[in-house]
Every structure is written in C-alpha cells, then in structure tokens.
Amino acid sequence: MVSMKDIAARCNVSVATVSKALNGYSDIGKKKREEIQAAAKEMGYFPNSSARALKTNRTYDLGILFADNLQSGLTHDYFAAILDSFKVTAEMRGYDITFTSMNMVANRRMSYYEHCRYRGLDGVVIANIDFTTPEVLELVRSNLPVVTIDYLFDGRIAIVSDNVKGMKDLVDYVCGMGHTKVAYIHGDDNSVTRDRISSFHRALYTHGITVPDSYILKSRYRDGDTTMYRMQELLAMQDRPTCVFTPDDFSAVGAYHAVQEAGLRIPEDISIVGYDGIPISRALFPKLTTLMQDTKQIGRKAAQELIALIETPKTTLIEKCLIEGTLLEGASVRKLG
Amino acid sequence: MVSMKDIAARCNVSVATVSKALNGYSDIGKKKREEIQAAAKEMGYFPNSSARALKTNRTYDLGILFADNLQSGLTHDYFAAILDSFKVTAEMRGYDITFTSMNMVANRRMSYYEHCRYRGLDGVVIANIDFTTPEVLELVRSNLPVVTIDYLFDGRIAIVSDNVKGMKDLVDYVCGMGHTKVAYIHGDDNSVTRDRISSFHRALYTHGITVPDSYILKSRYRDGDTTMYRMQELLAMQDRPTCVFTPDDFSAVGAYHAVQEAGLRIPEDISIVGYDGIPISRALFPKLTTLMQDTKQIGRKAAQELIALIETPKTTLIEKCLIEGTLLEGASVRKLG
C-alpha cells in the first residue's frame, strides 16, 4: 500500500508536508499542494483509517446496538427501516456503521462498552434491546456519546416515536367511525406499551368511553399466535367489542386469522387496527388501518443528533425528540350507525 | 485510556512483556503472566484495535456491501435474514461487521474498494446489488477476500440459493396437484431469474407440459403493483392458466389483490405460488405455497467461507456453494381433478 512516505519521497518533500497538503492546510503553497495531490491520485494513495484513528482518537465510525439474537434485530421491519434511514444519513455525513456486539476479543467476552472502546467508536445508537441489562446500563452511563431510540435515560438524547399522539389519533379515528366498545390486545410491558395503553384510555375517556378491564388483554409484540388466542377470547365474549386494537401490524395477522377461522368477516363483523404501518399492513385483506411510525425521520434524527453530540457537544441539547407518525387508513374498521 | 504502557509501569516490566503476556505467548513466565493479566483486568485495560490493525494489517472487521438505496437493503426480508445470519456467525468467530458504502473521505467520494482499503477490512461479502457496475467489478477484481451471494464471478466464492432445485420442487408440487396450465410472472432479468425460468420450463417439460409464451410475463421483484397488473392480464385471457407463479412472496400480494378484485377466490378459481418463504407468505389468506430459501444457512455459509478465505487462503476451495431451500406448503394451490 502506498503511504504518505512514498508520496513524500516522490515529491521530495516531508511527510508532514504531504499530510498538510492532502488535508487542505493553508500553510502549504498552492503549487506544491497541487503537485502533491496529483501525485497522490496518480499513485493510488488512500489514507489509513487505523493510523488516523490512532493519532486523532476519532474513527468516524458509529456503533449500532440492536438485539443480537436471531429474528429480532435486522428482520424486525420497524427497526430495520430505522436502521436503514440512520445508515443513509450517517453515511452522507461521512460516518461508517459497525454493529456493536459482545464479541470475543483477547480471549474474553467484551461488554458493549468495551467493544465500543476497543473499536474506538465515536458514538453509538441503541435500539430494540432490553435496556435494563447491566451491559446496556454500563454503556449508557459511560462517557460515550449515546442516542437511544424509543427509550429514555436521564441525561441522554432519546428519539422516540410519539406513541401518545399516535394512539390518540387511532382512537379518535375509531371513535369517529362510531365505535364505543373497543378492546386492546397490547404488547409486552415496557415504556412504549405503557404510553400506548394510557393514551388509549385517556383518548377514549375524552370521547366519554370507559373500557372494561376485560377488554384489555396482554399479548406480545410480533407474536401472531398469542394475539390470535387473545382475539379468540374476545370473540367468545357474550358482550364482545366492535373494534380491537392489536400490538402491531405483524401480530394483527393473528387477529385476522382468528376472525376468519371463526367464520366472521373484517370489518363487517369486527374491526381491527394495528400499529407500525409496515408493508404487511398493506398486504392484508382488507387493508389494515394502522398508525405508520415515521421510521425514516426517526433514523435520520437519531443520526443527526448523535453526530451533533460528537462534533459539537457543547451546543447540543440533551432532549427527548418526539417523532409523530401518521394514520394509515385501510378498510379494517367499519363505519357504525 | 489505560494502555500497555501503564500496565508495564505498574508491573515494572516492558511493554513488550505486557503484550506477550496478554496475548498468551509462551515465553513469559507463568507468575509474571498472571500478575500482568491481573493488573490489566484491575486497571480496566482494553486493547486498541486501531493500533493493533496498524501493526498487523488485520482488523477482524468484515464489510457487507448491500444496495445502499433506501428500501432495498435492510428492509428486504430475504437479504435482511441472510445478513442477520451472517452477522451471528461472524461475531461468533470474533469478527465485527461494517457496512461498505461509497462514503466521502478526504474530500472525495471513495469507491467500494477504496473504502475497504481505508478501513482495512479483512474481507467483504457482496449481496443484493447491481453486480455489473464498475465499482463492484473493481472490488471483485481486487485482491481482497470476497464472497458473493446469488451471483457468480470467476475465481470467487459464491453462495447461491439453489433456484434450479427450488423451482423444480415448486413445479413438481404444482403438477402433482394436477395443474397443466401454468403461468409464470417473473422478476427482473438477472442470473437468478434466468435460473428460475429455465428450471420452470425444464421441470414442466419433464411432466410433459409446454408453456405458451403468453403465459410468461415480466414483472419486477417486490413490486406488488406491476405483478397485480400482470395478474389481471392473465385473468382476462380466454384460456387462462389454473396456476400462476409470482416473482416472490411480497409481489404475490399484488396477485392476490388482482384475484380478489376480480371477485375470484384463491385457490378455488386460480392457484398462486410465491418464492422466498418470508413471514408475509404465512400472513396471507390463504397461506401462500412457496419455496423457502434457507437464509440462515446462506448467511452462515457466507461468513464461514469468507473467514476461511481470510484465515486459511491456501486450503480454501474457490467454489460455488449451492444452498437448497424447502417447499413451504400453504393453501394457495388447488388440487385438481
């Protein structure tokens, strides 16, 4: 590999001069600078990020911490879309992206934090993971620039999808269609779920509706089977709801199954809404009415904030950035009355 | 950050000794080695990958080259699943994963190859991209270890899903269900598509069936709308097929739409098969009969081969690794006769 030393030799200058010329310092004469740049291009020179990182303590490499168990991280439509957007933005700003894992190095398992230090990552974004594990806490409490997605830590920037507003929009829509008997099969207990549940209750309350406890059922995110069972329980009730909220679009498929297997129709016999607005919601029959989270914006904002934190820490506000979604109307909610 | 120098000072030894002790060299006394290791742990020492890479020319970092336009790479279920599996395997072997893009560095756009050199990547896997662009060719012709997925280059290891066998299995199944009038709406022209089309014809031929040209239509992968239009054309034919092959599971959704909007039923009025075996195929009503590609195996094999190429180049065969899929039976193909 051709290094600055080679260019220096070829141009009869010092490596220092080459470095400055290539990095556009002002104290190199125009003529010499251009000569050096031409030589660099001609010789196929390319900088070495390791050497540069060693000297500057900056890698221009960002870590992404996703659940690293199969079938959870990359194949999760919502987070995959966020990651995609994050990647696009980061790359435009000149940053690369490396997965942060708990790899082996030097014969022992690294923690996430150690891994970030090892690779000299400039910052890390955390998403879709159990935020309460010691390893995640270690990372969050470290002095590394961190941005979290859909989870709040004190003193850390968080990008969160506005679940309160989203759920309110969904409820408003459903109530607007005349529904008063509304059930919610919700996902695993976490802050996102809690936001959605409270917003669900509050929004219905403003429409003068109180939901009986029996209408609130627990399933799990992206778990079609469990959601199907919960749906079957709802269908079996003597006073069954006219509209059912599901944890997310993917598990809504389970609800669809339950309805169809019971010989009923959507939305004629029962209405269903989802959450996420991922492609599968457009593929279902009838199309699912759902709330589309703005994954593009979430990913972009996460990258922007993280880079701001790295490049201009003094002027970067530590705050929670709420990203609103939009209602995606399908044909899964019947107009009543 | 605590470095080897600090440990050396603390233990009254040289950095060389520390390095050897920590890397398990045999020429350091047991007592001293343990003392140094203990000190390292106590002081919170962690190696610096940049310094190590600078010295050894090895980064233990693998590049993945995916289509970097939004909505194509990470959000593509098939490739996301492969990537997920690749990542798991690579991490178990101690490698990290970095996206290879055409970032800006030193005020100019890097090619993929330059990017790999810049980061000192040990190898790179290429998938889901236009393999004919100059930038990809530059990378493939370089001396970097490369593994491609679903595409063949001379002198390079390729992991390819067995589309010939897969399509044959699908055809055999469909013929076994008594179908003789079979159409194929296929995807964009590339080697995968060509394999599938020839295998489609050949397999039908062995069942004594020749397919009229009018039954072969061109759509695009993951394009539900175009596939829907093609399906409508097929439905409008006076002598229409009894079974239709679609480009992939995702675009099959378009075919489902066309059928339903025509007031017809699947599979009673027309049968449909997909390709991929991604989650959406299980969500459709009726469940889609499709061929599930073994993404887990493809990703794992890609990582294994790439690492073998890096670590033991002499003994690694350059070959095409065919990975078979399995037929996933749904209820979208009607039993005839």
Added chain:
DNA sequence: CGCTTCTATGAAAACGTTTTCGTAATAGCA
C-alpha cells in the same frame, strides 16, 4: 568447573498518520 542450551525478558523499530514547533526564505516597510 567450564561449556552449551534454554528460558525469560527487554530495547527498539515499525506500522501510517497528525501536529507542534522551529526555522529559512521571502515580503513588507521605513
């Protein structure tokens, strides 16, 4: 005991940069 052979350790160079500081040459100015 004198010789060789290990064993355990360290000195130093090297990897490819960046950056500070010093200095020679030139320019500006009275």
Added chain:
DNA sequence: TGCTATTACGAAAACGTTTTCATAGAAGCG
C-alpha cells in the same frame, strides 16, 4: 539597507501496539 512580519516548509514526537533480535541468567551436562 536594515528591521520585523509573514509564508512555506521540515524535524520529530506521539498515538498503542507487535515483533524481531539481543542478552542476562539459569539450567543441563560431561
């Protein structure tokens, strides 16, 4: 012309490792 200020460049140290080679001392051996 003599002075200072500016410009243009280079020497050298440093970043944190790895690795080669040298060497002091211990051990083996007759």
